[in-house]
Amino acid sequence: MEYRRLGNSGLDVSVVGLGTNNFGVRMDAQQADRGIHQAIEEGINLLDTSNIYGKGLSEEFIGQSTKAIRSKVVITTKVGNAVGDGPSNRGTSRKHIMEEVENSLRRLRTDYIDLYQIHYPDYDTPIAETLRALDDLVRQGKVRYIGCSNFRVWRIAEAVWTSRTLNLETFVSAEPEYNMLDRRPERDLIPCCQAYGLGILPFYPLASGFLTGKYRRGQPVPEGTRLFGNTRAQERTLTDSNFDLLERLEAFAVQREHTMVELAIAWLLATPVVSSVIAGATKPEQVVDNAKAASWHLTSQEKQQVDDMLDAARRDS
Numbered sequence: 001m002e003y004r005r006l007g008n009s010g011l012d013v014s015v016v017g018l019g020t021n022n023f024g025v026r027m028d029a030q031q032a033d034r035g036i037h038q039a040i041e042e043g044i045n046l047l048d049t050s051n052i053y054g055k056g057l058s059e060e061f062i063g064q065s066t067k068a069i070r071s072k073v074v075i076t077t078k079v080g081n082a083v084g085d086g087p088s089n090r091g092t093s094r095k096h097i098m099e100e101v102e103n104s105l106r107r108l109r110t111d112y113i114d115l116y117q118i119h120y121p122d123y124d125t126p127i128a129e130t131l132r133a134l135d136d137l138v139r140q141g142k143v144r145y146i147g148c149s150n151f152r153v154w155r156i157a158e159a160v161w162t163s164r165t166l167n168l169e170t171f172v173s174a175e176p177e178y179n180m181l182d183r184r185p186e187r188d189l190i191p192c193c194q195a196y197g198l199g200i201l202p203f204y205p206l207a208s209g210f211l212t213g214k215y216r217r218g219q220p221v222p223e224g225t226r227l228f229g230n231t232r233a234q235e236r237t238l239t240d241s242n243f244d245l246l247e248r249l250e251a252f253a254v255q256r257e258h259t260m261v262e263l264a265i266a267w268l269l270a271t272p273v274v275s276s277v278i279a280g281a282t283k284p285e286q287v288v289d290n291a292k293a294a295s296w297h298l299t300s301q302e303k304q305q306v307d308d309m310l311d312a313a314r315r316d317s
Contacts, residue, residue, distance in 0.1 A: 008197030
C-alpha cells in the first residue's frame with residue numbers, strides 16, 4: 001500500500017481509504033468488523049465515516065473494531081447534517097459542533113478524531129464561527145486536523161482566507177464526489193486545492209457501482225445495489241453512451257491485465273492532489289479488490305488515453 005500526505009499536513013494516509021456509509025445500513029457489526037480488519041491487513045489506514053451514517057452505528061462499529069488498534073488507523077468523521085428535530089440539531093454552529101464532537105468521540109471510543117470534516121456547508125452560520133469552534137477542538141486535542149466535504153470552490157477559498165486572517169486552523173482536505181462519470185472537480189476545485197494545499201478525498205469513485213460493471217445494458221438492476229429502486233439515478237447513469245464508454249474502459253483495463261475497479265481508482269490517483277480515494281465495500285473481498293488499485297500507477301500516456309476516451313464520451317453524450 002502506498003501512502004501520501006493529506007494536503008499540506010503531516011498526516012500520512014493510504015491512497016485507498018475505506019468508506020463506511022454502509023455500516024449500520026447494509027452491514028451489521030460483525031460484517032463491518034471483518035471489513036475493517038481486512039482493510040488494515042491490506043495496508044489501508046484511512047476509515048471515513050460521518051455522525052449520520054447508519055444513524056450513528058457506523059461510528060459505533062468503527063469504535064468497537066478499532067479500540068485495541070487505535071494507533072493503526074486514521075479516522076475521519078463529519079458533522080453538519082441533521083441528527084434530530086429542531087434548529088440546534090443541525091448545521092455548523094458552535095453549539096452543534098461542540099455537542100456532536102462529544103457524541104462522535106463516545107461512539108468511536110476514542111479521545112481524538114484524526115480528521116474532522118464539515119459534511120455540508122451551513123449557509124446560516126458565519127464561517128468564522130465554525131472555524132473558531134474547530135480551532136478550539138484542535139487546541140483541546142479532541143481533533144487533529146479539519147476539512148470540508150461537498151463545499152463549492154468559493155466556500156473553500158472563503159474558509160481558507162478566514163482562517164489565515166484570524167490565525168485559525170485551516171482545512172487540510174476537501175471531499176467531493178469525483179469519478180470518471182462526474183468530473184466536475186476538474187473545473188476549479190482541483191486548481192483551488194492545489195493552490196491552497198488541500199488534499200482531495202474523492203467519494204463515489206466507482207459512480208455508485210456503475211464502474212464495477214455490475215450493471216449491464218438491457219439487464220435488470222440487481223437488487224441490493226445503490227441504483228436499485230432509484231429511477232432518477234438509473235435514468236441518469238444507465239445510458240447507452242455510458243455503457244459504450246464502460247465497454248471501452250473495460251477493454252483498456254483488460255489489455256493491461258487489470259480490472260475496471262482498479263482502473264477507476266488508479267485514474268483518480270494519477271492526479272497528485274488526490275491524497276486518498278474513499279472506496280466503500282460490503283464484503284472483505286471488495287476491500288481487497290479496491291486495495292489492488294494502489295499498485296497500478298498509470299503512465300502519463302495511459303492517463304492521456306483514458307482522458308481522451310472520457311472527453312470523447314462527454315462530447316458525444
